[in-house]
Amino acid sequence: MIAKIIKAEIVLVLLIITLSCANSQKGEESKVIKSPQKPNIVFILVDDMGWSDVGCYGAEIETPNIDMLANQGIRFTQFYNTAKCNTTRASLLTGLYHQQTEMSRPKVMKNSVTLGEVLRPAGYRTLVSGKHHGTENLVDRGFDHYYGLRDGCCNFWNPGVKRDGEPAPARKTYRYWCDDDTTYHPFTPENRDFYTTDAFTDKALEWLDEPELEEKPFFLYLAYTAPHFPLQAWPEDIAKYEGVYDEGYNAIREARYKRMVQMGLIDPVKNPLPEWDGDDWNALDDLERRKEIRRMEIYAAMIDRLDQNIGRVLNKLKAQGKLENTLIMFASDNGACPDGSIRAKDKSTRLEDFGTVASYETVGQSWATVQNTPLRKWKAFSHEGGIRTPLIVSWPSVIQDTGGFYNQPGHIIDIMPTLVELIGATYPETVDGKPIPPMQGISLLPAFEGKDLVRTDPIYWEYSEGFAIREGNMKAVRLRRANEKEWELYDFSKDENEINDLANERPEKLESLKKKWKEWNEAVYSR
Template identity: 35%
Template sequence: METNVLIILVDDMGYSDIGCYGGEIGTPNIDRLAANGARLTNFYNTARCSPSRASLLTGLHPHQTGVAELVNNDGPGGYPGSLTERCATLAETFRAAGYHTHMTGKWHLSNEREQPDQSWPTRRGFERFWGTISGAGSYFQTTTLHDGETPVPLSELGPDFYYTDEIGSHAAAAIRDAAEGERPFFGYVAFTAPHWPLHAKESDLADTRGLFDEGWDVLRTRRRQRQLDAGICTEDATLDRRDPAVPAWTDEPEQKWQLERMEAYAAQVRAMDRAVGTILTALDETGQAGNSIVLFLSDNGGCAEELRSDPEGAARFRQHHLIIPPSAPDGTPMRVGNSPDISPGTADTYTSYGQAWANLSNTPFRLYKRWVHEGGISTPLIVSWPDGGLSDGVVDAPHQLTDIAPTLLEATGVPPLAERDGHAMPALPGVSMLDLLRGGEAEAHDLCWEHIGNAAIRSDRWKLVREYEGPWELYDLAADRSESNNLADAQPERVKDLADRWQSWANTVGVIPYGDVLAARATRPNQPA
């Protein structure tokens, strides 16, 4: 029996939010997947949604795909912001090998969100697509929603529509339909949960009320202890102190509102887990669970973004994102931004959970989405393949998104696509993890990142990292995964060696200096995000 492939990607979820990585939210379906598979503790994304999707789906570094930041068109001096013709997606590769290909959920790899073009999923290998083209939006009134290339208007969504549930149902239907055919399938499920806005069904909110009442300080310590008990980052992380920008819970003046924010976020995670359960049930009931490789991961770390509630900030947000409905389904005006007078969760709000809770989500790391410190790029990765001879348990070797494509291609025997529309495809830079997942040794290789000028390289236990325009920092991740003890001044030769290797990688993959990107963007204002 041929092997199916299913990738489940979630959005803006921190390292420790799910139960099997230390969280208290309650994610039984994801935890069940982990119990029957491998959990990687040192796996990395690219710190942001669009570049992570580009790298995951092509096996290339995002700079090679045209999508190195978001979907802004910053050409000709910057990145085009849409998948270029000079890369092949996994959907195109598997489809060429005879697989049925389907996708549900968020695309966010095209700067054209209304008129289909060559960067849309339907033109990049997916025979079946139901989902959104843009990067975020209401869970109750989902904009840029398409069935194939046909827009789905808000008027057709119905009173009980909730995007996360619908993603699960449509993905399960695609799996069931594929089981009736004679071809194996490649499926890609891209949830928007738990990305802002904080929209949750009342039934899910009821399950999270009171869960965080002890506050972020106590909960962060408890998450860390559960990680230690489970073997997650046991000897290679210290518990970093609370983010200095975050007050102690006892000093927080708006505790009730803060709890409402995290309860809504957690309700979104619970809904996502329920949808994962719907998908796994479809695999079980069609007899495809054993011969299906299932991967579960997040596109970046917890998100500390605060949405402005002042009139100018809210208006600007609407203008640049075009993802906020004009009103709630009942006609109520939308209330945009983070303010204690806006309780999150309902369809007439548009809010986020903020820095303090993102700090909890990323336990035991520091910093957040957009940074290439551990809090921005560390993701849970669960790999399940019952018939594949994988070793169960915790895997600590470092890998990143570019290693997923070689792993899946080796596991299925599908060759990489050598040519697409007359263009020779670049060689995949990553290494296969298949032998490692079967109990073998990891293949040592450097891991490199660049995002909005933030840069990093990891070589075995050593990581060199910097924020844009700041100095290099050096950390020994074998003793200090939380990046608390900067050794750059004590080891200048190591800093120089790693910096030179990072620059060589940057030259190879086409990293554009961020100052040049900003200069190009200044000539093209009002780009969508």
């Protein structure tokens, strides 16, 4: 895509966009689409959601609004995050690798500018509703509004102290909560119908009615906490999935895989379904099986409620006449979460309390494997199950060859350069007189018209359990706890599920990638 901004005295912006199909292999003649003004931008980030957890990526979960975005846009098949919540959010907001921002600890984005600090000077109203997972209030980092959870996770019904007439929130973990320049600790909602997914949307819809948006385009970062644990959902949403998961882990996994193949999302030759190596469903006792079923019913209900709230935003934009010229992107901050340690510490929760304010359940490793179908590993790992996210891009007035797939790799660090190029914003070289790193990613605008991305540098990962580097179709990856000789090597032109390790067959390529990863790792920590 090519965006040309023509400045007149009244600052009228003309975007001339050449668009071909969403699939880069089709190569059809381009179409010229014109947009009379800068687009509104909505980035929706969900939390700990697996790669196959929405309908348009193979799930049995009802996500009609997310599916609609896919049908009127494009779906990336190889888009990446950083494998963890706070680090992905730092890379999204800054366009840098999280190591460059020092976001892991103490969770402050240093040496950087945020999307708010870049887009607001370009004429945008900048808004954040939801989870930040840092120690800064985002109104201090270029955003006109920030409402939501400053921490990593919370009780969906009540992030604060016990309210009269109801049980105390499970696992008493008081969380920081921001409402513009006011920070609460703890935050205890007075509204008994409070539920974080709904509350984040309520606040965003309130902002979309502000008079400032009559004159300015907006950037809305809608950062949901769902479906991160604790597993908590509205009873009516849970009821929709009664019986859906009774057949167990592998039956659901195989059904998802079949749908993914049928829709053309994956090639079964390059993406074979690995042998099941999780828990034996039939070996569970009756109570534990019923608890496992309920855990996944609640998880599905959380995603269902997410979709309902995304539908509220879409309906609002449509009613305002803004939907056609709104660029909407949808992604997850990491792969499915296998954590079972929390529930293992307290097995006393009654089945009838699952999903309520008094419960604090997680899905565990076996359901996380299902959620990541057919990828290896999970959150915090640098194998594909930890780092690959759905990315849906919808822009009704621009993307007209819709419903297809884009198969080249992208990364969350690419969002900043994409938006900078799109709207003609300026990314600074210094902040407060001190140099900051340049943007680390590339613009994704060519992908919007089905063209090849021009990426000259590899993509890198380093977090917790995993290290990795991808250069073209070759990926080297290892576990942190393994020694350096245990790097694995995969050729993604033939093997996207990381099954056929080529480390012994192509040692020279592996050594080259290891050397580049080490040089990168030393550089990003050298500031």
